[in-house]
Amino acid sequence: MSDTQFDIKKYLRTQFFPQMWCPGCGHGTVMGALLRAIGDLELDNNDVSVVSGIGCSSRIGGYLDFNTAHTMHGRALPTATGVKLANPNLKVIVPFGDGDSTAIGGNHFIHACRRNIDITAIIMNNRIYGMTGGQYSPMSGCGVKASTAPYGVPDRAFDLMNLAKGAGATFVARTTVYHAKEAQNTIRKAIEHKGFSVVEILSMCPTQFGRKNKAGEAPQMMEWYKDNTVPMGSKKLADNPDLIQRGIFIDEQVPEYCEVYQENVIDKVMKKG
Amino acid sequence: MTKNIQFIPGSDACIEGALYAGCDFFAGYPITPSSEVAEGLSAELPKRGGKFIQMEDEIASMACIIGAALAGKKVMTATSGPGFSLKQEGIGYACMTETPCVIANIQRGGPSTGNPTHVAQGDTMQARWGSHGDHSIIAMTASNLQDVFQITVEAFNLAEQYRTPVILMFDEATQHLREKVVIPEPGEIEVVDRIRTTIPVGEQYYPYRTDENGQRPMSDFGAGHRFHVTGLHHNLLGFPDVSPENVNALIHHLVEKIDSKANELARYKEYYMDDADYVIVAYGTTTRSAIQAAEDYRNQLGIKVGVLELQTVWPFADDIVREKCANAKAVIVAEMNMGQIVNEVKRVVPQSEKVFFSNRVDNQIIKPADIKAALKMISGKGV
Numbered sequence: 001m002s003d004t005q006f007d008i009k010k011y012l013r014t015q016f017f018p019q020m021w022c023p024g025c026g027h028g029t030v031m032g033a034l035l036r037a038i039g040d041l042e043l044d045n046n047d048v049s050v051v052s053g054i055g056c057s058s059r060i061g062g063y064l065d066f067n068t069a070h071t072m073h074g075r076a077l078p079t080a081t082g083v084k085l086a087n088p089n090l091k092v093i094v095p096f097g098d099g100d101s102t103a104i105g106g107n108h109f110i111h112a113c114r115r116n117i118d119i120t121a122i123i124m125n126n127r128i129y130g131m132t133g134g135q136y137s138p139m140s141g142c143g144v145k146a147s148t149a150p151y152g153v154p155d156r157a158f159d160l161m162n163l164a165k166g167a168g169a170t171f172v173a174r175t176t177v178y179h180a181k182e183a184q185n186t187i188r189k190a191i192e193h194k195g196f197s198v199v200e201i202l203s204m205c206p207t208q209f210g211r212k213n214k215a216g217e218a219p220q221m222m223e224w225y226k227d228n229t230v231p232m233g234s235k236k237l238a239d240n241p242d243l244i245q246r247g248i249f250i251d252e253q254v255p256e257y258c259e260v261y262q263e264n265v266i267d268k269v270m271k272k273g
Numbered sequence: 274m275t276k277n278i279q280f281i282p283g284s285d286a287c288i289e290g291a292l293y294a295g296c297d298f299f300a301g302y303p304i305t306p307s308s309e310v311a312e313g314l315s316a317e318l319p320k321r322g323g324k325f326i327q328m329e330d331e332i333a334s335m336a337c338i339i340g341a342a343l344a345g346k347k348v349m350t351a352t353s354g355p356g357f358s359l360k361q362e363g364i365g366y367a368c369m370t371e372t373p374c375v376i377a378n379i380q381r382g383g384p385s386t387g388n389p390t391h392v393a394q395g396d397t398m399q400a401r402w403g404s405h406g407d408h409s410i411i412a413m414t415a416s417n418l419q420d421v422f423q424i425t426v427e428a429f430n431l432a433e434q435y436r437t438p439v440i441l442m443f444d445e446a447t448q449h450l451r452e453k454v455v456i457p458e459p460g461e462i463e464v465v466d467r468i469r470t471t472i473p474v475g476e477q478y479y480p481y482r483t484d485e486n487g488q489r490p491m492s493d494f495g496a497g498h499r500f501h502v503t504g505l506h507h508n509l510l511g512f513p514d515v516s517p518e519n520v521n522a523l524i525h526h527l528v529e530k531i532d533s534k535a536n537e538l539a540r541y542k543e544y545y546m547d548d549a550d551y552v553i554v555a556y557g558t559t560t561r562s563a564i565q566a567a568e569d570y571r572n573q574l575g576i577k578v579g580v581l582e583l584q585t586v587w588p589f590a591d592d593i594v595r596e597k598c599a600n601a602k603a604v605i606v607a608e609m610n611m612g613q614i615v616n617e618v619k620r621v622v623p624q625s626e627k628v629f630f631s632n633r634v635d636n637q638i639i640k641p642a643d644i645k646a647a648l649k650m651i652s653g654k655g656v
Contacts, residue, residue: 013501016512046497051340062501062512067494069343070503071336072366078333082340082348085324086298087495090344108336111329261326266319 024218026177026203037187051080053100057124074105088258095122098139113167117257126205134208145212164198171197172250178225277456284309286418290425297323298346300337305389307379310351331356335363345493351377365404371436380444391636397613409531412440412587416560418452430465446558539590542582549579552601556583565641
């Protein structure tokens with residue numbers, strides 16, 4: 001379906017617009033990419049469940065006309081696991097923030113990767129706790145200024161792609177809000193993927209991250225994504241290994257949890273009588 | 274037809290009750306002494322097409338059953354001690370979102386790791402107030418395994434009727450005790466199924482609007498109504514709404530839907546209460562020793578002692594306890610903690626000075642002799 005034919009409003013609860021994100025926030029672009037990906041797949045509203053946690057990014061569910069749950073801080077993935085296992089016919093998508101997914105929900109994240117349940121996790125990574133006032137997250141990285149790190153963050157960031165890979169996720173990808181079309185296509189592939197899929201989308205927070213780190217306004221932060229990221233394996237990496245790679249790092253087929261439980265447990269036990 | 278009579282441990286009585294009630298989803302995490310419930314359901318649920326999942330921690334298993342309930346399942350988790358502390362976040366979310374679920378807390382010694390393999394009743398107040406913010410809760414217990422079965426079925430029923438988490442406050446002793454349990458035939462005990470909306474798909478559905486029957490009928494994720502669930506203060510559509518009038522109505526609803534039904538929710542048993550001069554108020558395992566103490570006093574001294582067993586611990590049955598204790602010369606509250614329900618009894622009995630306390634907190638079951646020691650002190654006569 002081309003963008004010109006696609007009416008994004010069919011997936012939106014427009015009565016709640018304008019949305020609550022700050023001017024220049026990247027999360028609206030993620031929402032657009034997500035809905036266009038769902039449109040590409042021609043999914044029915046009734047067949048999609050969006051389960052989020054707590055934070056700016058996690059407010060996304062309220063704007064989406066699906067089966068939506070805005071859950072507890074860090075607990076989106078285990079709640080989504082219950083939804084999916086209870087009704088495997090639902091396409092379950094978990095859009096949430098870097099703090100939600102990698103700090104308070106870090107344990108749930110690695111186990112969802114390991115379990116390979118058919119859920120698409122979209123980490124809207126702005127490297128900061130926006131809603132609570134700009135405290136540092138496990139994705140901020142050493143030296144970043146934050147309201148709880150006025151002298152710079154002392155600890156290192158996760159490499160989310162390696163974390164997801166190491167934990168066993170079967171689809172692992174990274175993109176940015178500057179690359180909106182790429183984000184749309186990546187999310188589409190992640191939803192199509194049978195198994196646990198992780199899509200990290202770098203998404204700017206000019207209000208909390210940008211100001212404290214002199215990263216400029218939203219357009220400058222978008223430019224930064226353009227200038228400091230490259231497609232996987234780019235030759236530019238030879239000259240500048242600090243460039244952030246975009247692309248699909250892992251895409252492999254491994255038995256999916258709900259199917260394994262159905263076939264190896266329920267079907268077998270019921271056959272035995 | 275021969276009756277289905279089993280000689281089973283308390284964990285199995287709880288499992289049988291859950292299955293009888295139609296539980297079809299369990300998420301859990303291993304912890305002593307509740308693990309047998311998870312083990313049993315991991316074997317039994319798939320035989321019936323149900324689902325079992327062992328999650329990465331207690332918090333995750335609580336969140337997981339909430340997600341499954343939203344998708345239409347009758348759900349349960351089981352835990353003990355520190356696990357019950359970790360469940361509190363999710364219990365609050367289930368209260369706020371009015372999601373039916375059953376949490377079995379097989380009590381053990383605390384605080385902290387305490388004693389995983391011995392009995393206590395130290396979580397009574399935590400069941401009521403463990404999660405932050407104003408809310409109410411239903412918590413139930415039992416003292417013998419036939420009642421463990423019965424109360425477990427009722428816990429599922431009440432979770433559906435009241436759209437609330439229900440906590441089963443069993444303990445290590447009832448969990449590991451073995452007794453005869455008669456499993457009723459289907460239909461012998463009423464089973465309440467999910468009360469679902471009759472609003473046609475496509476019409477506006479309010480997940481939190483009370484209907485003419487006093488119910489808030491539910492829909493399932495995927496059923497077509499596409500509702501929103503949030504732990505934020507929300508309106509009848511489920512969307513965030515922090516206006517003072519809305520928040521006030523929400524909090525009043527969450528508390529009053531349970532507290533105003535305390536009499537209807539009260540499950541209790543009376544032993545030798547008709548002519549009792551002394552009343553022992555007990556719940557859970559403690560009841561067994563209370564009954565023995567009462568019998569000894571009656572048989573050996575002719576002193577009329579009765580027992581009021583509370584099966585519904587929360588909401589506290591103010592009116593019933595007040596009425597049953599009204600004519601007693603003295604009331605003895607027996608519990609295996611430093612004093613939790615005793616203060617509730619003092620609150621409702623007109624003369625609080627006639628309420629006495631008998632307890633044990635040394636990992637040992639409270640014995641008839643412990644309660645009789647209190648009776649001797651109060652009545653001046655002992656056996």
